[in-house]
Amino acid sequence: MFKTARMRKIRIVTLDKYVAPTVDALHESGLIQISDISDSIQQDPELAELVAPAKASPYTGKLSSLLMKTNGISELLGNSLSEGHGLKDTLMSFISPDLPVQKEVEKLDTEAFIAKAEDTLSQVEAKTSVIEQKLSALDAETSELQSNKSLANRLSNFDMNLADLKDSKYTSTTVGRIDAGSASEIKNELSKLTDELEIFTVPADDKEGEIIVVVTLKELSDDVYSTLRKFDFEKIEIGDVEGTPQQIISNADARLLTIESERASVKTELKAVAERWDDDILALKEQLENEKDKNEILSSFVQTKDAYVLEAWVPVADTEKVEQLVEKSSDGHCAFETIEVEGTDDENVPVLQQNGWYAKPFEYLVDMYSPVRYNAMDPTIFVAITFPFFFGFCLTDAAYGLLVALIGVILLRGMGKIKESMKSFGWILIWSGLWAVVLGLITNGCIGDFPERLLGMRLPTIYGPVEAFVHPDTILIIAIVVGLLYTNIGFILGAINNLRYGNVKEAIGSQLCWFVFEAGIIFLAIGYLMPAIGIIGYAIGGVLVLATIGMLIWANGAYGVMDIFGYMGDVLSYARLLALCLATGGIAMTVNILAQMVDQMVPMVGIILAIIIFIGGHIANFAFQVLGAFINALRLNYVEFFSQFFMEGKGKFEAFKAKRTFTKIK
Numbered sequence: 001m002f003k004t005a006r007m008r009k010i011r012i013v014t015l016d017k018y019v020a021p022t023v024d025a026l027h028e029s030g031l032i033q034i035s036d037i038s039d040s041i042q043q044d045p046e047l048a049e050l051v052a053p054a055k056a057s058p059y060t061g062k063l064s065s066l067l068m069k070t071n072g073i074s075e076l077l078g079n080s081l082s083e084g085h086g087l088k089d090t091l092m093s094f095i096s097p098d099l100p101v102q103k104e105v106e107k108l109d110t111e112a113f114i115a116k117a118e119d120t121l122s123q124v125e126a127k128t129s130v131i132e133q134k135l136s137a138l139d140a141e142t143s144e145l146q147s148n149k150s151l152a153n154r155l156s157n158f159d160m161n162l163a164d165l166k167d168s169k170y171t172s173t174t175v176g177r178i179d180a181g182s183a184s185e186i187k188n189e190l191s192k193l194t195d196e197l198e199i200f201t202v203p204a205d206d207k208e209g210e211i212i213v214v215v216t217l218k219e220l221s222d223d224v225y226s227t228l229r230k231f232d233f234e235k236i237e238i239g240d241v242e243g244t245p246q247q248i249i250s251n252a253d254a255r256l257l258t259i260e261s262e263r264a265s266v267k268t269e270l271k272a273v274a275e276r277w278d279d280d281i282l283a284l285k286e287q288l289e290n291e292k293d294k295n296e297i298l299s300s301f302v303q304t305k306d307a308y309v310l311e312a313w314v315p316v317a318d319t320e321k322v323e324q325l326v327e328k329s330s331d332g333h334c335a336f337e338t339i340e341v342e343g344t345d346d347e348n349v350p351v352l353q354q355n356g357w358y359a360k361p362f363e364y365l366v367d368m369y370s371p372v373r374y375n376a377m378d379p380t381i382f383v384a385i386t387f388p389f390f391f392g393f394c395l396t397d398a399a400y401g402l403l404v405a406l407i408g409v410i411l412l413r414g415m416g417k418i419k420e421s422m423k424s425f426g427w428i429l430i431w432s433g434l435w436a437v438v439l440g441l442i443t444n445g446c447i448g449d450f451p452e453r454l455l456g457m458r459l460p461t462i463y464g465p466v467e468a469f470v471h472p473d474t475i476l477i478i479a480i481v482v483g484l485l486y487t488n489i490g491f492i493l494g495a496i497n498n499l500r501y502g503n504v505k506e507a508i509g510s511q512l513c514w515f516v517f518e519a520g521i522i523f524l525a526i527g528y529l530m531p532a533i534g535i536i537g538y539a540i541g542g543v544l545v546l547a548t549i550g551m552l553i554w555a556n557g558a559y560g561v562m563d564i565f566g567y568m569g570d571v572l573s574y575a576r577l578l579a580l581c582l583a584t585g586g587i588a589m590t591v592n593i594l595a596q597m598v599d600q601m602v603p604m605v606g607i608i609l610a611i612i613i614f615i616g617g618h619i620a621n622f623a624f625q626v627l628g629a630f631i632n633a634l635r636l637n638y639v640e641f642f643s644q645f646f647m648e649g650k651g652k653f654e655a656f657k658a659k660r661t662f663t664k665i666k
Contacts, residue, residue: 030657057295152245172221349374352653361424373649392435394580394629401436448588483574490644509555520544591617
């Protein structure tokens with residue numbers, strides 16, 4: 001619970017002919033994390049003389065190619081199945097998603113599997129490629145029609161066949177837009193070039209410019225264009241169009257309607273293909289990913305002429321299982337070497353946390369901060385206890401907390417069935433919401449003062465001495481006491497970590513000194529509160545405070561004295577629990593007052609406005625306060641607690657494990 005799983009490194013040697021079944025067995029078991037053995041070889045010259053780096057399987061390139069093709073087909077089929085889904089479908093997929101159906105697959109060697117994959121893809125591609133070509137042709141035609149329609153709209157004031165504006169064998173026609181005010185000047189400039197040209201203009205579609213058409217001999221086309229460019233001329237390419245603008249627009253609209261009908265028909269064909277093949281493609285995609293992983297992992301091995309050597313991390317508790325698995329898959333043709341890491345530099349050891357069912361989801365919050373260092377204290381159980389409590393303390397509203405818990409249940413029963421992160425987050429919200437319910441009922445928080453103000457009743461669960469708006473001083477004392485206790489737990493964990501690694505000076509100057517300081521403060525308080533022994537309390541307390549200052553200076557230098565203010569800041573930071581508690585209730589109470597005032601003061605529609613203010617105000621307050629509670633509950637762990645002891649690791653244990661979401665072995 002408080003420590004991560006013990007790990008050890010193992011080396012496995014097996015013959016060339018058994019490496020494939022051995023890797024396959026290890027991949028299905030998910031018991032080890034394979035590491036690149038090349039670093040170990042460089043540190044062991046004797047081993048380096050005997051072995052050479054291994055290479056990925058020659059099938060890796062083919063598997064990657066097939067996987068890329070499968071991803072493309074899977075995306076095409078998935079998009080087809082999800083097309084037309086509205087907001088309701090999206091919400092239902094979140095609340096009650098369709099669980100994947102595992103397809104039974106047989107174990108094949110890589111070569112046989114590639115042949116089967118190619119056969120499956122060829123069957124699907126035979127159908128999808130034709131459909132994609134149809135869709136591509138329809139898209140291209142749509143683009144061309146829309147372009148022609150846009151051109152016709154710009155030239156809508158021309159009552160002529162636009163094909164007549166194309167160049168001929170001897171003439172060049174230049175068409176474009178000009179500013180209406182410069183039309184006469186442009187005509188004068190063009191007339192200076194030659195008499196052998198025709199110019200006519202019509203109003204542009206934007207009513208602020210004109211469309212100019214200049215017809216001249218081909219040899220003069222460049223001169224005409226150069227002249228036009230001096231006058232903010234925007235050239236219009238006519239392209240390959242036939243008919244008047246009105247005819248082009250009418251024909252394009254008619255054809256676009258037909259295209260949409262054809263596209264719908266083609267998409268119906270695609271959906272039928274998707275319904276038939278989507279599960280098979282998802283299963284094939286997963287198989288290809290697994291097969292690719294197994295073939296690529298060989299590049300992390302080393303080899304001799306007849307054998308392979310791999311190096312892996314394994315939890316100590318699973319070592320015997322791994323050895324038995326390899327023995328079986330290699331028919332006994334294997335050898336093992338165990339490398340213990342206890343007592344060595346364990347910073348690079350991967351971490352496998354081992355928390356119970358309640359604390360397990362909160363590993364997600366710890367990982368958001370950083371992976372835990374191997375052999376250091378795992379704070380997950382503390383986060384699992386305090387985060388929901390801090391969240392509930394900040395929210396302190398029974399109705400709001402119940403809604404948070406319901407959202408957690410929805411996550412758990414919805415996306416939590418598919419994604420482990422959503423499952424964890426669902427449990428976090430459930431426990432956090434329940435704490436908010438409990439604390440809200442005790443401190444008189446239920447949609448602010450809704451029961452008393454609008455229902456005329458008082459909650460029977462209220463405990464008077466901690467009623468938030470009657471005794472905020474008591475709430476503050478509770479928050480500070482909780483902060484002091486939690487900070488001291490952090491000091492204890494930090495001291496244990498430092499003493500374990502031999503950092504005695506750090507333990508004294510960063511953790512143990514604060515227990516001396518607190519004892520000194522207690523004796524000073526006793527001296528003040530009990531005059532009969534006041535001088536003794538003052539004396540002992542003063543000595544202990546001075547001892548604390550001496551410890552800080554000895555461990556951290558002269559500036560170490562400033563750490564006293566940091567300590568006080570950490571403890572007083574827990575006062576935020578009171579601030580957010582009162583903020584939630586205060587804003588909720590304000591919403592209730594406004595709703596009640598509007599109902600009483602505005603005739604006729606007052607009740608409607610009051611309902612709108614009540615619902616809208618509480619939704620906004622709920623969203624804002626839940627976000628604040630989540631952030632501050634995290635902060636009290638990350639900043640005030642973790643800073644006292646947390647030791648960061650390099651990474652979590654990532655098992656070499658086959659994905660089995662859409663497939664299962666027969």
